[in-house]
Amino acid sequence: MEKSVILVLFLLSLTCPKGLGQENPFLRDFLVRWDQSKAYLLAVAEAMPEENYFQPPYPEGKSFAEQLMHIAVIIDWHAFSKFGGSEAAIRWEDFREQGKNKAQLIHEVAREFDRTKQLIEGFDPDKLDETASYGKFSRTRRQFLLLLADHVTHHRAQLIVYLRLQNIQPPDYINFQ
Secondary structure, three states: OHHHHHHHHHHHHHHOOOOHHHHOHHHHHHHHHHHHHHHHHHHHHHHOOHHHOOOOOOOOOOOHHHHHHHHHHHHHHHHHHHHOOOOOOOOHHHHOOOOOOHHHHHHHHHHHHHHHHHHHHOOOHHHOOOEEEEOOEEEEHHHHHHHHHHHHHHHHHHHHHHHHHOOOOOOOHHHHO
């Protein structure tokens, strides 16, 4: 009886799909960093008081809220259009900050991190070397993930400057390694 239970469990494990992206060392490592990047960005977003979310630091600058939505829309575009291959246009209108509060903005950013994680977990690693256009450049799907991570880091750093301009101590980066 015990052997038959073990055999059934083994056979079930063969039929249950695993995330393809988790089997690839690059994608596996990227997902670890992606989760840490999300946690750090959300900590930065939580640190800013809501009353400071909508005022740009200088007249032609983006507000804290606009920066968050910019991060979210580019996550969506890089992940699904460029990395995922749908080749869709950037969905600017779906990621506006108007009429949203701090909690809603943070939720939207977190949702894009989570959607992207799911995409990567199910991604076929054999497609990492496929290319897509990016302006006048051609990039591999692997490079699009790296560009995506760089973009988040770039704008998160701007949000940290916004915190500093408000004399707010940002979350310590070392806690998100």
